[in-house]
Amino acid sequence: MSLRTVLIVCVIHLLVIACSASSAKDALDSTIPQCRELGRKALTKTVRKLLYIDILNSKRQEYGPTYTCEMEKRAHEFVKTSSPGPAPETKDVLYSKGEKLNLNEIRKEWKEELEKVRAHLCLA
Known part of the structure; x- marks a missing residue:
């Protein structure tokens, strides 16, 4: 295989991964x-x-x-x-x-x- 063919295959794989990730994120967001x-x-x-x-x-x-x-x-x-007092605001929480x-x-x-x-x- 030529370098160009390998590059095209890599780009296709990256596009598939990117599309799958965004559709998985959308699916997750719709179930929450x-x-x-x-x-x-x-x-x-x-x-x-x-x-x-x-x-x-x-x-x-x-x-x-x-x-x-x-x-x-x-x-x-x-x-x-x-709780004995008001719940802390997020900005006051220390990890x-x-x-x-x-x-x-x-x-x-x-x-x-x-x-x-x-x-x-x-x-x-």
Whole structure:
């Protein structure tokens, strides 16, 4: 094969990958609940997407957790009623293990507390 043929094949493969990635992103965006009915209680689209992906990644069994607006609403109510003061604004949150939000690390550190929340909210 000539260099030109190899280059054309590489470009075609890159285009296929790029098209697949954008259609996969669109498919993912269409499956994430919007939760507009929650109004100001709703999480931002970015945070909801991170949580949704984390739940998908943690789903190891056939009937694992699913992301629903009802779950988001219950979580908001739980935090609102169980915290001694107002929930911190995002800008005030400090991450002890770096600047990026790592949901896997958070889940490991909060495993016991999250199990209590799950039991309290009947999400088990």
